[in-house]
Amino acid sequence: MLNKKFTLNVLSAFALTLVTNAVFALTPAEQTGLNISIEAKKRDIGWQDSSADMLMLLRNKQGQESIREIKIKSLEVLNDGDKSLTIFNKPRDVKGTAFLSFSHPVAADDQWLFLPALKRVKRISSRNKSGPFMGSEFAFEDLSSFEVDKYSYKYLNDEEVNGVMSFKVEQYPVDENSGYTRRIVWLDKLEYRAQKIDFYDRKDSLLKTLSFTDYKQYLGQYWRADVQSMVNHQNGKSTELRWSNYQFKTNLKDSDFNRNSLKRAR
Amino acid sequence: MALNKLNISLLVKGVQLTLLAVLFSNTLSATEFEFSGKLVIEQRQYFNEAQYSHQFDNGQSSAVIEPEFYWSFNDGVDSLTFKPFYRIDNQDDNRQHGDIRELAYVHAADEWELRLGIRKEFWGVTEFQHLVDVINQTDGVEDFDGEDKLGQQMINLSLVKDWGIVDVFLLPGFRERTYAGEQGRLRSSIVVDKDNVQYESSAGQEHLDFAIRWAHSIGDFDLGTYWFHGTNREAILAPTLQRGELVLQQYYNQMDQLGLDVQATLGDWLWKVEAVYRHTSAENYVASQAGFEYSFIGILDTNIDLGLLIEYAWDSRGVVDLTEVEFGKSGSTFQNDVFFGARLAFNDMQSSEVLMGIGTDLDHSAHSFLLEGNRRFGDNFKASIDIRLLQSSDSIEPAYALRNDDHAQLSVEWYF
Numbered sequence: 001m002l003n004k005k006f007t008l009n010v011l012s013a014f015a016l017t018l019v020t021n022a023v024f025a026l027t028p029a030e031q032t033g034l035n036i037s038i039e040a041k042k043r044d045i046g047w048q049d050s051s052a053d054m055l056m057l058l059r060n061k062q063g064q065e066s067i068r069e070i071k072i073k074s075l076e077v078l079n080d081g082d083k084s085l086t087i088f089n090k091p092r093d094v095k096g097t098a099f100l101s102f103s104h105p106v107a108a109d110d111q112w113l114f115l116p117a118l119k120r121v122k123r124i125s126s127r128n129k130s131g132p133f134m135g136s137e138f139a140f141e142d143l144s145s146f147e148v149d150k151y152s153y154k155y156l157n158d159e160e161v162n163g164v165m166s167f168k169v170e171q172y173p174v175d176e177n178s179g180y181t182r183r184i185v186w187l188d189k190l191e192y193r194a195q196k197i198d199f200y201d202r203k204d205s206l207l208k209t210l211s212f213t214d215y216k217q218y219l220g221q222y223w224r225a226d227v228q229s230m231v232n233h234q235n236g237k238s239t240e241l242r243w244s245n246y247q248f249k250t251n252l253k254d255s256d257f258n259r260n261s262l263k264r265a266r
Numbered sequence: 267m268a269l270n271k272l273n274i275s276l277l278v279k280g281v282q283l284t285l286l287a288v289l290f291s292n293t294l295s296a297t298e299f300e301f302s303g304k305l306v307i308e309q310r311q312y313f314n315e316a317q318y319s320h321q322f323d324n325g326q327s328s329a330v331i332e333p334e335f336y337w338s339f340n341d342g343v344d345s346l347t348f349k350p351f352y353r354i355d356n357q358d359d360n361r362q363h364g365d366i367r368e369l370a371y372v373h374a375a376d377e378w379e380l381r382l383g384i385r386k387e388f389w390g391v392t393e394f395q396h397l398v399d400v401i402n403q404t405d406g407v408e409d410f411d412g413e414d415k416l417g418q419q420m421i422n423l424s425l426v427k428d429w430g431i432v433d434v435f436l437l438p439g440f441r442e443r444t445y446a447g448e449q450g451r452l453r454s455s456i457v458v459d460k461d462n463v464q465y466e467s468s469a470g471q472e473h474l475d476f477a478i479r480w481a482h483s484i485g486d487f488d489l490g491t492y493w494f495h496g497t498n499r500e501a502i503l504a505p506t507l508q509r510g511e512l513v514l515q516q517y518y519n520q521m522d523q524l525g526l527d528v529q530a531t532l533g534d535w536l537w538k539v540e541a542v543y544r545h546t547s548a549e550n551y552v553a554s555q556a557g558f559e560y561s562f563i564g565i566l567d568t569n570i571d572l573g574l575l576i577e578y579a580w581d582s583r584g585v586v587d588l589t590e591v592e593f594g595k596s597g598s599t600f601q602n603d604v605f606f607g608a609r610l611a612f613n614d615m616q617s618s619e620v621l622m623g624i625g626t627d628l629d630h631s632a633h634s635f636l637l638e639g640n641r642r643f644g645d646n647f648k649a650s651i652d653i654r655l656l657q658s659s660d661s662i663e664p665a666y667a668l669r670n671d672d673h674a675q676l677s678v679e680w681y682f
Contacts, residue, residue, distance in 0.1 A: 058615055060615065064615075066615050066645060067645060090645065091617075091642060091645050091646070092302065092645070092646050092681035092682065093304075093642060093646075093648045093679065093681045095302055095681070108533070110531075118388055119386045119387065119388045120390075121388075123391075123483070123488045123529055123536075124531070125531055125533065125534055125536060125561055126531075127533055127534050127561070127563065128563045128571065130563065131569065131571060131613055132569050132613045134617075135613055135614050135615040135616070135617060177563075253376060255376045255377065255426060258426060258431070259431055259481065259483075260374070260379050260424055260426060264345070264372060264374060264379075266336070266338065266342065266345075
């Protein structure tokens with residue numbers, strides 16, 4: 001009995017060493033990758049809250065289009081993931097549907113859906129990160145806020161993308177429910193803005209590419225791309241996000257992100 | 267046949283409440299107006315000939331209009347919603363009916379919210395039965411699942427606290443349930459009388475009902491509990507002679523109900539429990555619906571999600587022979603029943619979805635089967651197919667009365 005306990009102690013001590021090694025003994029490329037990501041996050045801290053309108057243009061291989069009209073309100077939460085309220089306006093059959101999310105860097109997000117026809121608030125499972133958002137080429141995880149803890153990193157090299165010199169960094173999702181084995185992100189060296197992301201599926205083949213264009217700066221600090229264009233290389237479909245009416249520091253509070261605000265969201 | 271007396275008095279009450287509210291909000295600035303709604307065309311086909319005389323055979327055609335008018339003032343802090351509803355039906359006079367689903371003013375402050383007028387409030391977590399949902403009356407002629415509700419006039423104060431949300435409801439005025447008419451299908455052998463409704467309370471339909479509910483989310487758990495005091499939404503139907511005809515007379519007693527609903531969201535599992543304790547002058551009972559939902563994400567390397575549901579219903583009243591029940595007591599339909607469901611979400615551009623459910627009574631012969639499929643067409647249309655089958659060989663089961671009412675329904679909805 002004692003012996004067994006001793007073995008367990010030794011084992012856990014050993015495991016602890018392994019973990020600490022994993023945390024501290026980063027290769028220079030991993031350290032650089034992490035540093036770049038920390039810097040990118042640091043430059044995007046302090047916006048407090050934001051709201052914006054999103055037009056989603058879905059296109060299939062045959063060129064048929066479908067539109068989604070969505071409003072997103074976000075509240076910055078320091079030392080945790082952000083809170084967000086997503087309100088659907090189009091297609092019209094889902095008008096009034098709203099989605100409340102408390103995201104967490106590593107733990108599962110808390111998510112609620114409001115269904116206006118039944119006036120029902122449903123807590124939903126947040127495990128479905130890899131599934132398509134509203135039938136688009138964006139997965140739920142592609143639209144969630146960037147948190148440093150969500151990935152481990154490796155800096156690859158510098159490369160020019162969209163005419164700007166960029167850091168090319170590989171990101172490995174920590175969450176096992178992610179639909180990706182890795183993402184390759186190009187962040188421009190000037191402002192640390194994502195210019196392009198390649199997504200690799202669970203079989204490690206190139207699945208999608210997301211390009212960011214028409215960056216605008218808000219409050220003299222925060223950069224947001226007006227257009228995000230996602231192309232799926234495997235099924236030939238694409239989705240374009242067009243953002244407008246970006247507003248920051250509009251005094252949104254915790255109380256704008258609860259069950260009651262979910263039910264009356266417009 | 268248009269708006270009946272009740273609807274008119276309801277409208278007047280709703281308008282009074284809403285006007286009162288608008289007077290309260292002194293400065294109406296920066297008004298935003300939105301108009302939307304839907305138009306539905308629906309065709310039902312019954313597979314078997316009617317069981318009772320006067321009922322129609324074969325098809326039933328119907329159309330619904332439900333516009334919504336929405337005004338918001340003071341940057342969304344105050345809002346006014348008006349949502350009338352009307353259905354025309356070529357077979358059942360009772361199903362051709364109108365209602366005010368919503369006519370309400372809402373004022374939202376940081377820590378509280380006041381909602382006045384005619385509204386709908388839903389409580390609960392389970393899918394196959396909505397035991398704890400008690401504020402609104404069921405619009406029984408609308409559909410088979412009892413999920414359609416009549417607008418309820420209310421004064422609702424909602425308080426947002428660190429320890430949860432507390433909702434207080436004052437419900438002036440009661441709505442009587444709608445039932446299929448003499449020509450209608452999906453009814454028992456005796457027709458429910460729309461008139462001569464009896465109440466236990468001397469205040470009758472004017473009884474002021476009261477409810478208080480607490481709801482909170484703690485980690486993976488969503489909890490809700492409430493106390494309701496007022497008119498029972500479920501009528502006791504007593505066979506009586508009216509104008510020389512045998513009809514079912516509606517009798518609404520008073521009840522006190524404690525309700526509890528809990529959902530635990532643990533990874534791919536949703537665990538759900540609903541329970542009520544109901545006290546009336548004739549009986550006390552406990553009923554519960556509990557089960558789980560498990561989701562398979564992206565099955566067979568596609569974008570399709572598969573959800574599996576199992577729920578169990580229990581009722582302390584046990585098996586009750588409705589033909590021999592003592593007056594004032596009510597029977598239970600789901601006293602030892604199990605339900606299985608499967609939901610396929612295709613996650614495609616058209617949001618295609620298929621839902622299947624089977625219910626079976628473990629004490630005696632009664633089974634139900636339902637299949638629902640829907641898909642969007644273009645940006646503004648949606649089509650749904652519903653198939654409902656009911657089978658029973660036991661005369662004490664409510665499903666026995668409906669055993670010839672298997673049907674399929676096709677509906678096309680246009681959203682504007």
